Amino acid sequence: MEYFDEKLIKQNLKIDARAIGIPSGSAEIFIEKTLENVKKQLKNKTIITNKDLERIITKELKKYNSDLAYIYKNRDKII
Amino acid sequence: MLIIVSMKLIPGVFAHFYHYTFGKYSARKASNLSIFFIFGVEALPALIFATLNLIFCALSYTSLDLSNEIFLWAIAGLLIALGVAFFFFYFRRSSGTELFISRRNASNFIKKIKLVKNHSDAFVLGFVSGIPELLFTLPLYLVVIVSVTKNFLIIMPCSLILTLFILITISPLFFIYAYFRNGNNLANFLRLRIKNKTFFRFFVPILYFVLAILIIISRVVF
Numbered sequence: 375m376e377y378f379d380e381k382l383i384k385q386n387l388k389i390d391a392r393a394i395g396i397p398s399g400s401a402e403i404f405i406e407k408t409l410e411n412v413k414k415q416l417k418n419k420t421i422i423t424n425k426d427l428e429r430i431i432t433k434e435l436k437k438y439n440s441d442l443a444y445i446y447k448n449r450d451k452i453i
Numbered sequence: 454m455l456i457i458v459s460m461k462l463i464p465g466v467f468a469h470f471y472h473y474t475f476g477k478y479s480a481r482k483a484s485n486l487s488i489f490f491i492f493g494v495e496a497l498p499a500l501i502f503a504t505l506n507l508i509f510c511a512l513s514y515t516s517l518d519l520s521n522e523i524f525l526w527a528i529a530g531l532l533i534a535l536g537v538a539f540f541f542f543y544f545r546r547s548s549g550t551e552l553f554i555s556r557r558n559a560s561n562f563i564k565k566i567k568l569v570k571n572h573s574d575a576f577v578l579g580f581v582s583g584i585p586e587l588l589f590t591l592p593l594y595l596v597v598i599v600s601v602t603k604n605f606l607i608i609m610p611c612s613l614i615l616t617l618f619i620l621i622t623i624s625p626l627f628f629i630y631a632y633f634r635n636g637n638n639l640a641n642f643l644r645l646r647i648k649n650k651t652f653f654r655f656f657v658p659i660l661y662f663v664l665a666i667l668i669i670i671s672r673v674v675f
Binding site for chain 1: 461462465466468469472473475476477547548549550551552554559560562563636638639640641643644646
């Protein structure tokens with residue numbers, strides 16, 4: 375079991391966004407919005423599986439940038 | 454050579470590494486770290502060739518001859534077994550391009566990539582990333598060193614052939630580097646890998662079989 379670490383997720387998403395060439399300002403805005411929406415969806419839940427969390431974040435990210443969502447979804451599946 | 458070029462672990466680690474360093478550091482530092490990563494990848498086969506060469510030199514003073522029939526059949530059998538193993542085990546049965554290495558090992562690689570800060574870290578990561586793949590590539594290095602020392606010594610210096618071999622086998626990393634520098638990202642790279650996964654699943658075992666047959670029938674290697 376691990377705690378939902380918003381700061382770590384935000385930091386990793388920022389690195390991914392910068393690596394794929396998204397300007398840092400706009401990346402910061404949509405990452406904030408994504409995580410806000412994720413938190414709204416998780417409001418009533420105290421426990422969630424990693425896969426469900428990943429699915430929700432991917433779904434929200436997809437609204438802003440499909441490449442970033444794809445990288446987030448498949449980040450552990452390349453090796 | 455084609456078999457080693459077709460391996461997917463080192464390019465996968467490198468793609469992750471380049472993506473992460475490019476996102477975390479300046480473009481100049483990311484490029485520098487990538488070069489040291491490539492040096493690390495080069496160091497492993499160089500060390501293997503040096504070790505194998507030393508072993509062969511030592512064996513030349515004994516009565517053991519590694520180019521005899523039994524050794525030839527053993528190598529050919531091993532290559533066929535590796536071809537079959539590659540087909541069934543190299544890629545995991547999942548939607549991505551997850552490889553044969555344990556998941557704990559894979560997540561360790563990803564964790565280490567995130568911890569890379571300087572040149573030595575990048576070098577060590579490059580060196581270590583080739584080790585799990587030795588399971589599939591070590592017999593090939595053996596074939597190369599035997600063939601080079603037996604056949605081509607007169608045409609070209611042995612060390613030059615091995616250097617060329619190492620440079621060609623790490624060429625996918627330069628292609629990936631150029632691929633990313635041309636504006637592509639990890640998502641495109643992942644999609645490309647998933648698209649070509651089935652092709653490599655069939656192509657590499659065929660190459661193993663062809664090499665084994667060549668060793669058995671025409672003995673071009675020995």
